[in-house]
Amino acid sequence: MRKLLSVGFVIALILAIAISGCAGTNKTTEPSTPPSEGAKEETKKVESKPNVVIYGYVSEMTTLDPSTEFSNSIIILPNVYECLVKYTPEGLKPWLATSWESNEDGTEWIFHLRKGVKFHSGNELTAEDVKWSIERTVRMGLGASFIWDPVESIEVVDDYTIKFKLKYPANLPLIASSSYGAYIMDSKLLSKIGDDETIADYLNKGHDAGSGPYTIEKYEPKTEVVLKKFDEYWGGWSDDQFDIAIIKIVPDASLREQMVASGEIHIARDLPLDDIPKLQQDPNVVVKQKSSYQELYAMLNTRKPPLDNKLVRQALSYAVPYEDIVKYVLHDYGKAAKGPIPPGMLGYFEDLKTYTYDPEKAKELLEQAGYPNGGFKLVLTYTNGDEAEAKVAEILKAEWGKLGIDVEIRPMNWEQQWALAKSDPMKAQDVFIFYWWPTYPTPYDFLFSMFHSEDEINFNLAYYSNPEFDELIDKAVALEGTNIEKAKDLYRKAEEILMEDAPAIFLYSPDDVYVIHKSVKGFEANPGYPQVVFFYDLRAT
Amino acid sequence: MRYRDYVIYRLILAVFVIFGVITVVFFISRMIPSDPAALWVGAHPTPEAIEKARKELHLDEPLLNQYLYYISSLLNGDLGVSIRTHNPVVDDIKSAFTATLELILFAELLALIVGIPLGVYSAVKKDSWVDNFSRIFAISGVSLPTFWFGIILQLAFFKYLQLLPLAGRVDSVILLEHPLEIITGLYLVDSLITGNIPVFVNALHHIILPALTLAMYPVGLITRQVRSMMVEVLQENYIKTAFAYGLPSRKIYFKYALKNAIAPALITVGLSVAYTLTGAFLTEIIFNWPGLGRYAAYSILSMDYPAVLGVTIVAATTYVIVNLVVDLIQVYLDPRIKL
Numbered sequence: 029m030r031k032l033l034s035v036g037f038v039i040a041l042i043l044a045i046a047i048s049g050c051a052g053t054n055k056t057t058e059p060s061t062p063p064s065e066g067a068k069e070e071t072k073k074v075e076s077k078p079n080v081v082i083y084g085y086v087s088e089m090t091t092l093d094p095s096t097e098f099s100n101s102i103i104i105l106p107n108v109y110e111c112l113v114k115y116t117p118e119g120l121k122p123w124l125a126t127s128w129e130s131n132e133d134g135t136e137w138i139f140h141l142r143k144g145v146k147f148h149s150g151n152e153l154t155a156e157d158v159k160w161s162i163e164r165t166v167r168m169g170l171g172a173s174f175i176w177d178p179v180e181s182i183e184v185v186d187d188y189t190i191k192f193k194l195k196y197p198a199n200l201p202l203i204a205s206s207s208y209g210a211y212i213m214d215s216k217l218l219s220k221i222g223d224d225e226t227i228a229d230y231l232n233k234g235h236d237a238g239s240g241p242y243t244i245e246k247y248e249p250k251t252e253v254v255l256k257k258f259d260e261y262w263g264g265w266s267d268d269q270f271d272i273a274i275i276k277i278v279p280d281a282s283l284r285e286q287m288v289a290s291g292e293i294h295i296a297r298d299l300p301l302d303d304i305p306k307l308q309q310d311p312n313v314v315v316k317q318k319s320s321y322q323e324l325y326a327m328l329n330t331r332k333p334p335l336d337n338k339l340v341r342q343a344l345s346y347a348v349p350y351e352d353i354v355k356y357v358l359h360d361y362g363k364a365a366k367g368p369i370p371p372g373m374l375g376y377f378e379d380l381k382t383y384t385y386d387p388e389k390a391k392e393l394l395e396q397a398g399y400p401n402g403g404f405k406l407v408l409t410y411t412n413g414d415e416a417e418a419k420v421a422e423i424l425k426a427e428w429g430k431l432g433i434d435v436e437i438r439p440m441n442w443e444q445q446w447a448l449a450k451s452d453p454m455k456a457q458d459v460f461i462f463y464w465w466p467t468y469p470t471p472y473d474f475l476f477s478m479f480h481s482e483d484e485i486n487f488n489l490a491y492y493s494n495p496e497f498d499e500l501i502d503k504a505v506a507l508e509g510t511n512i513e514k515a516k517d518l519y520r521k522a523e524e525i526l527m528e529d530a531p532a533i534f535l536y537s538p539d540d541v542y543v544i545h546k547s548v549k550g551f552e553a554n555p556g557y558p559q560v561v562f563f564y565d566l567r568a569t
Numbered sequence: 570m571r572y573r574d575y576v577i578y579r580l581i582l583a584v585f586v587i588f589g590v591i592t593v594v595f596f597i598s599r600m601i602p603s604d605p606a607a608l609w610v611g612a613h614p615t616p617e618a619i620e621k622a623r624k625e626l627h628l629d630e631p632l633l634n635q636y637l638y639y640i641s642s643l644l645n646g647d648l649g650v651s652i653r654t655h656n657p658v659v660d661d662i663k664s665a666f667t668a669t670l671e672l673i674l675f676a677e678l679l680a681l682i683v684g685i686p687l688g689v690y691s692a693v694k695k696d697s698w699v700d701n702f703s704r705i706f707a708i709s710g711v712s713l714p715t716f717w718f719g720i721i722l723q724l725a726f727f728k729y730l731q732l733l734p735l736a737g738r739v740d741s742v743i744l745l746e747h748p749l750e751i752i753t754g755l756y757l758v759d760s761l762i763t764g765n766i767p768v769f770v771n772a773l774h775h776i777i778l779p780a781l782t783l784a785m786y787p788v789g790l791i792t793r794q795v796r797s798m799m800v801e802v803l804q805e806n807y808i809k810t811a812f813a814y815g816l817p818s819r820k821i822y823f824k825y826a827l828k829n830a831i832a833p834a835l836i837t838v839g840l841s842v843a844y845t846l847t848g849a850f851l852t853e854i855i856f857n858w859p860g861l862g863r864y865a866a867y868s869i870l871s872m873d874y875p876a877v878l879g880v881t882i883v884a885a886t887t888y889v890i891v892n893l894v895v896d897l898i899q900v901y902l903d904p905r906i907k908l
Contacts (some may be wrong), residue, residue, distance in 0.1 A: 080742055088867070090611075091655045099610030132807050174615055226705035232655070245745075249654055250661065251859040252741055274741050278857050279867055283736055290727075292735055412869070441872060467613060477613065 045515075079568055081270040081548055083561050084278045084293035085181070089249035093231045094211035094238075095164050095224075098171035102207055103275060103560050104253055109211035109238035112139055112158065114205040115469055115556030117372045120201050124153065124212055133509050134197035134510040139204070141188040145262045146215035148243045149235060158182070160215035168224055172209035172467050199470065199509035206468035207557045213237045241564040242273055252276045255563065265566065277380070280443040285543075288313060294545040295561055301359045304541060316554040317361060320540040322465040323370045324420065325478070326408075326533040327506045331453035334404050337540040339397035341482035341530040345383040346390035346425050355517050357419045361541050365525045365534035368474050369403070372555060374508075375471025382527060382534065389429065394431060402432025408459040412439040417461050420535060435459075449489045460489045461535075469556050471519050472505040479526060492531035497522050574898060583889045590885040591643070591878070595636055598874040605652045608872065626652075639878075648882070649875035651657040653868065658879035661864060666883060667754030668738060669853070669860035673845050675757070676780040677838060680787035685834070687788075689822055692830075693809025695800060701790055710789030715848050719782040726778055734775050736857035743771045779856040783848050787841035794837045798830035805829075839895035843888045 083103070090099040094109050112125040125139040140547045145153040159182045165173045178198035183191040184249065192200055214237035231237065234247025241263060242255035255273040257265065276293055281300055288296040289310055299307070305356050308315050328335045335341055350364035366382050369375040394402065408424065410417035418439065425435040439459070440448070449456045464487075468474040477486075480501065481493040488502050503533075504518035538552045550567040554560065595806055604620040607614060614622075623629050627638055642649065648658035676859075691700040726733040732748070739756055747767045747838075752759045757776065760769035802808065811821045850862035857863070861880060868876035 080745075082741065088654050090653070098614075150864075170618060170621070170898060172613075194870075248658065248664075250665070250864065251738075254741065254745065272745065275858075276737075276741065278736070279863070280854055280857065282856055283855070286728075286735060290735065441603055441605050443872070446607065447604055484616055487613065 041236055064518050066478055074344075079082065079270045080270075080274060081271045081295070081563060081566055081568075082274045082276055082293045083295040083563075084276050084284045085559075086277075086279055086284070086298050088279075089247075089253060089275075090279055091228075091232050092234065092236070092244075092247070093228045094213060095161070095168050095173070095209065096171040096228065098208050101178070101326075102146040102557070104244070104255070105211055106126050106207065106240070106557055106560050107242045107255055107273065107458045107563050108236045108244060109213065110240050111206070111210045112141075112212065113201045115202070115205040115207075116554060117556070123205070124158075125201075125204070128201050130200070130509055132269040132510065134199070134506065135194045137192045137200040137509075138185070138188050139192075139201075141190065141430055143188055145237045145239050147217065147261045148258055149214055149217045150260075151214050151216045151475070152237050153212065154187045155184040156187075157215045158190050158212050159184055160219065161211065161213045164213075164224060164227075165209050168228075172206060172310075172415070173207050175203050175467060182392045183460075188248060189552065197506035197509065199505075200286070202468060202470055202508065205556065207560070210465055210468075214239070214241065234467065243275060245272070250424070257560075261564075267569075268567045270563055270566055271311065288543050288545055291545050291547065294548045295542060297540065297542045297559065299541070299543060300363055301541070304359065304361065304526050304543075312546055314546060316542045316544060316551060317539045319363065319370065319372045320375055320465070320538055320553075320558060321370045321469055322553045322558070323365055323474075323537045324417070324461065324463055324465055324535040325368075326420075326424065326535060327460040327478070328531055328533065329453060329456060329458045329463070329491065329504060330531050331491045332456070332458060334397070334399060335406070335458055338529060339393045340399065342383075343393035343397065343431070344428065344433075345433055345530045345533050346393065348383070348424065348533055348535070349385045349427060350536070351385070352385075353420060353423055356423070357416050358536060358538055361540040362536050365536050367470050368479070368526060368534055368538040369519075369523070370555075373466075373469050373471065374512075375474075375516070375523070377523065380523055380527065383530075387427075390431060399432075402428075402434075405434040405436060406458040406462065407436050407438060407439045408460040409440050409445040411442045411445070416538070420461060446489075453485075453491045462489070465558060470505065470508060472501060472508070475501045475519070475522060475526075476505075479531060490531035492529070494525060494529060497525045500525070509548075572901065575900060579893055579896065581856050583893050586889055587882070587886055590638075591640075591882055592649045594881045595630075595639060598877060599632060599635070601872065601874075603872045603874075605872070605874065607880065608652050609655075625643075627778030643882075648879040649874055651698040651868070651876045653871050653873040653876065658875050661876065662861065662879050662883055664754065665859060665861045665864040668858060669846070669849050669862060670850060671755040671757060672776065672779055672783060672852070672858060672860060673842060674755075676783035676845060677787060677842060679780055680841070681793055683784070684788045685795055685831075688792045688834070689799055689827060689830075691792065692799030692803060693822060701798075703796070707789035707792040710785040710792075712789075713785065715782055715785070715851045715881060716855055718785055719779070719852055722778045722782055723855070733778050736855075738775055738784055738859060739768060739772045742767065743767055744886070779852050779858055783845055783852050786848060788839050789844060790837050791834055794827075794834045795827075795830060798833055799826055802826045802830045822903040836895055836899055839891055839898070846884060 033137060037346060085103060086512060087100045089101045089104065091097045092101055094105055094498045099106060110124045112123060114121045114123040124142055124145060126142050128139045141153065147153060162176060162182060166176050178194045178196055179192055180195045181193045187193050189213060194200065218238050221227050221230050234244055236244045241258055241261045243258050244253065245256040246254040253275040257271050278287060284296045285299045287293045289312055291312065304315060307313055328341050330336055354360060354362055354364050363371055366376065367380045394400065408421055410421050421437045425437055428435050445457065445460065449460055453500060464474060464478060478488055479492050480488065480498050482488040485491065499523040500518050504515045504522065507515040540555065541549065542553060544551050547569055548566055549569050550565050551561065588716060605628060606619045606628055609622045609626060610618045627635055639649065646659065651658050651661055655663065687703050691703040694700050723735060727735045747765055749756065749760055749765055749768050750763050752762065756772040757769060808821060808826055811825055849860060850866060852858065853860045853862035854866055863882065865880040868880065
């Protein structure tokens with residue numbers, strides 16, 4: 029019998045594990061929810077105090093300095109800090125500024141600030157803070173500080189009024205709503221800390237100096253960020269709002285999917301698109317889908333033969349099965365592009381004359397260009413590891429192959445292909461597939477960055493140059509703040525030129541797809557603040 | 570060679586190995602075509618911002634200078650700054666390393682608790698069904714892919730039985746309600762010595778599945794090793810004599826036989842720790858364990874080479890140290906080896 033002791037020990041161990049498992053979950057299991065859901069543990073926590081909402085996010089956080097941050101921590105900043113103006117697809121809304129006005133030509137802007145706004149330190153927000161914050165961002169010259177380029181000087185009129193003088197006309201309220209580089213900080217708190225670098229260190233350690241509804245309670249950039257409600261928030265609080273909001277870093281997509289379905293997290297995005305229909309059947313979650321301001325382009329090398337020939341570029345544009353790509357690559361979670369601007373944004377025109385799939389027309393154009401049976405080779409690069417881009421590349425290769433064009437596909441990492449494109453247009457790739465999204469939602473950010481003439485190539489990866497186009501968009505952006513109809517007209521003309529010249533193929537605009545656990549409601553994606561969940565807007569069910 | 574000289578000799582060799590690894594990895598990572606400066610700046614950088622970053626990161630200097638710069642800061646304990654998170658790599662690795670260490674230690678502990686008795690019992694009951702079962706168990710443990718086993722455990726214990734959590738190290742909410750004072754960085758240890766029972770229980774639940782996944786390989790190894798050594802020892806005359814005297818069999822197996830069989834098994838444990846470090850890379854991704862493996866994987870994917878270098882140095886050093894310790898113990902126990 030004694031010989032059996034060792035086996036007995038093993039069995040006892042396994043039992044101990046199992047029992048400890050049971051004991052642990054029993055504690056939090058309540059009969060109020062059906063036993064079939066793994067969600068019971070979390071749902072219980074949501075119902076009890078404190079109210080907690082958890083957002084499962086794909087990447088680690090980066091820096092936390094609102095003046096310089098230009099990456100993933102965007103999902104924290106607008107919950108902790110606030111801008112003067114809030115962007116929504118329906119128009120600009122008051123945020124820290126309650127109203128604003130400009131002189132006739134849009135070179136002078138006055139913002140009236142909300143009264144009684146408190147920073148998390150207890151200091152009151154005044155015009156001094158606005159001036160200090162923006163001047164610091166400009167002075168540091170990092171991240172998205174370029175958005176303030178039009179600003180010549182900032183003047184404090186009184187505690188609640190601030191005046192911007194511009195070098196050239198611009199839509200300053202839109203700039204002030206930017207998701208990067210436009211947050212207002214507590215200058216009384218920060219200026220005591222030291223110089224700009226010392227302040228950056230202080231902030232990057234997880235301190236905050238904002239006036240937003242949440243403060244940073246715990247900052248572990250690789251695992252989780254815990255935000256706690258700021259009791260004295262000017263917007264006030266109701267009982268069903270969340271006291272605690274957690275951003276949990278879960279890089280693995282299938283894990284995020286399991287976690288949101290079981291209620292371990294409440295909000296997830298970037299899940300495998302093939303699985304979304306399955307999740308739509310799941311009673312535990314709600315799938316929210318909305319147009320993003322992101323668009324996929326295939327930039328065509330307009331300097332190197334044969335793509336320096338407009339007819340060839342047009343032919344390629346006709347030989348793309350736009351609708352099939354949306355169906356096959358995006359599983360219909362997105363739209364085929366109508367020109368360079370994504371749907372919902374200023375400068376998007378539903379009726380813009382764009383290319384549609386027409387292989388016959390493509391053949392004709394190639395013949396006119398002197399390539400009746402194709403017979404040339406194109407090098408196409410896309411970002412390695414991006415499955416959607418890989419599928420698009422395969423489809424283009426197959427379709428253009430039908431025209432006798434040999435496409436060599438080269439998956440490369442982003443910096444690598446970008447470096448290749450910037451080196452020498454004559455040696456660069458012929459087709460460059462990549463995404464664009466705006467720093468703040470103006471069509472100028474798209475049209476200027478990718479198609480305005482550039483002396484030194486940065487993002488104009490088609491090497492496109494057309495003075496008439498340049499002039500139109502430069503004029504349009506100046507009018508954006510004062511005469512929106514005129515600005516639209518000019519943008520439209522510019523986009524028509526772009527469609528005719530075909531320096532790029534406008535592929536599609538993917539939707540933002542969020543999966544929300546049923547215990548949370550009130551979520552709406554705001555394409556002006558990509559990937560951001562405004563926790564203040566959420567309610568517990 | 571005296572034992573002390575042998576230790577010094579091996580230490581010097583170890584330093585050379587680690588130095589070699591650093592050099593090779595440094596140059597390979599710089600040869601990969603990538604622009605860390607662009608990565609550093611963010612989404613849509615301006616050319617000026619990239620140029621500024623290039624200077625800041627010393628990327629505008631010759632490769633040799635960059636190497637010397639790296640080595641000199643390394644000697645000061647500075648592994649550089651992560652291109653992706655802008656954090657000092659040392660800080661990132663410190664917290665990640667304790668998470669991995671906790672996981673590996675727990676897994677090895679499980680492996681010992683399960684592996685040794687199972688090995689002993691298989692040897693005692695040689696060729697019985699228990700022995701056959703343990704053989705299948707051990708071989709599957711060694712040969713089945715870690716990720717597959719991890720996913721099966723998740724399905725069984727999270728999805729169907731709902732006994733254990735899916736992923737992570739501890740529930741955020743528990744940690745908020747019962748803040749944990751970090752002393753060693755090992756949650757189980759810290760919560761125990763500070764008497765934070767809710768966090769201890771929660772962390773224990775979280776560690777079981779990943780640790781089981783990770784333990785599969787060493788369990789197999791230890792079981793087989795203990796079994797074969799035990800079979801050998803049980804043939805010895807002194808064991809037969811002990812039986813002849815009518816000593817209690819448990820005492821014979823666990824006191825006399827196991828004592829002689831355990832030394833080689835412990836060496837195996839040591840070596841399996843080094844192997845487990847590799848296994849942790851996959852396990853940590855499946856279970857979202859914020860350790861070195863997950864950090865390394867995502868650093869590699871985003872071409873964050875200061876982080877990749879940092880992880881390589883830590884992993885290589887751990888590997889070398891574990892091997893060194895195992896060798897030194899072996900030589901100490903069996904002086905014939907150092908010849």
